[in-house]
Amino acid sequence: MRVLMIGAHQDDNEFRCGGLANKLIKLGHEVRFLSCCNGCGGHHIMNAEETVKRRAGESAAVAALLGIRYDVWDNDDCSLVADLETRRKLIRYIREFAPDLVISHRQNDYHADHRAVGLLVQDASYMLTVPHECPDVPAMRIMPVIMYYEDRFMNPPFRPDVLIGVDDVIDIKLQIAHLNVSQVYEWLPYTYEEEVPEGEAERFEWLKGMEITKDTTDEEIMTATRGYSVRFAKVAARFRKELIKRYGVEYGSKIRYAEAYEVSEYGAPLTGAVKEMLDDAAAFFGKVY
Ligand SMILES: [Zn+2]
Numbered sequence: 148m149r150v151l152m153i154g155a156h157q158d159d160n161e162f163r164c165g166g167l168a169n170k171l172i173k174l175g176h177e178v179r180f181l182s183c184c185n186g187c188g189g190h191h192i193m194n195a196e197e198t199v200k201r202r203a204g205e206s207a208a209v210a211a212l213l214g215i216r217y218d219v220w221d222n223d224d225c226s227l228v229a230d231l232e233t234r235r236k237l238i239r240y241i242r243e244f245a246p247d248l249v250i251s252h253r254q255n256d257y258h259a260d261h262r263a264v265g266l267l268v269q270d271a272s273y274m275l276t277v278p279h280e281c282p283d284v285p286a287m288r289i290m291p292v293i294m295y296y297e298d299r300f301m302n303p304p305f306r307p308d309v310l311i312g313v314d315d316v317i318d319i320k321l322q323i324a325h326l327n328v329s330q331v332y333e334w335l336p337y338t339y340e341e342e343v344p345e346g347e348a349e350r351f352e353w354l355k356g357m358e359i360t361k362d363t364t365d366e367e368i369m370t371a372t373r374g375y376s377v378r379f380a381k382v383a384a385r386f387r388k389e390l391i392k393r394y395g396v397e398y399g400s401k402i403r404y405a406e407a408y409e410v411s412e413y414g415a416p417l418t419g420a421v422k423e424m425l426d427d428a429a430a431f432f433g434k435v436y
Pocket residue numbers: 155156158159258261
């Protein structure tokens with residue numbers, strides 16, 4: 148199966164579906180990342196050109212770690228618009244890869260680039276199968292399933308249709324965060340006025356934040372304020388009820404890290420082979436215990 152994850156920026160796919168990406172690759176599926184923006188806005192010292200180059204290097208390292216193709220489009224950060232030209236570029240891009248599953252942003256989001264990508268994917272979705280739209284690239288005969296990443300925006304709230312426990316691949320997800328050096332150790336700490344410790348090992352520990360054990364409560368996780376371990380654990384804590392429903396009490400109450408997805412009504416319904424693939428990815432986790 149082919150799975151396309153479409154983010155606005157080079158960390159949107161990584162942090163929201165890096166665990167699922169890693170599981171799907173291990174299960175023998177093909178995963179591709181697309182970042183619609185080039186990363187130029189994400190630094191306070193380097194200029195735009197230097198930042199784009201540095202971000203490209205970091206994304207290449209993520210691609211090598213995961214074993215995926217990773218495309219970055221040359222749109223400047225904070226400038227992405229869901230116009231006809233970009234929609235058609237996306238239609239052609241999706242058709243050429245012909246994914247069975249597409250994962251991207253919802254339109255309900257704080258960042259204009261995220262909203263633009265959400266709208267572009269929605270605008271492209273029906274046209275994927277319309278032969279006279281972008282006739283230079285053959286239309287798809289089968290509509291992919293489309294899912295949205297988890298977010299915390301409330302109007303309307305995100306609906307967790309699909310839950311994937313990612314405890315077994317959390318080290319890789321944290322490693323992915325660690326590879327985005329210019330972001331996690333430079334730009335984001337600058338924006339939050341945080342002090343980053345010296346030394347590779349020390350700063351990686353700082354990046355992870357609070358140590359999460361089997362005894363850490365959901366309340367402790369939900370009230371913790373920083374660190375990528377906490378960030379990834381919050382998804383499991385937030386959707387504990389749904390995890391227990393999905394995995395049963397034994398596993399569902401133990402899972403520390405999860406990813407959640409909402410199925411878009413504009414793609415194919417989540418049935419058949421795509422559902423089986425996601426069930427496999429979710430069940431793969433169970434073998435950890
Ligand atoms: Zn983003």
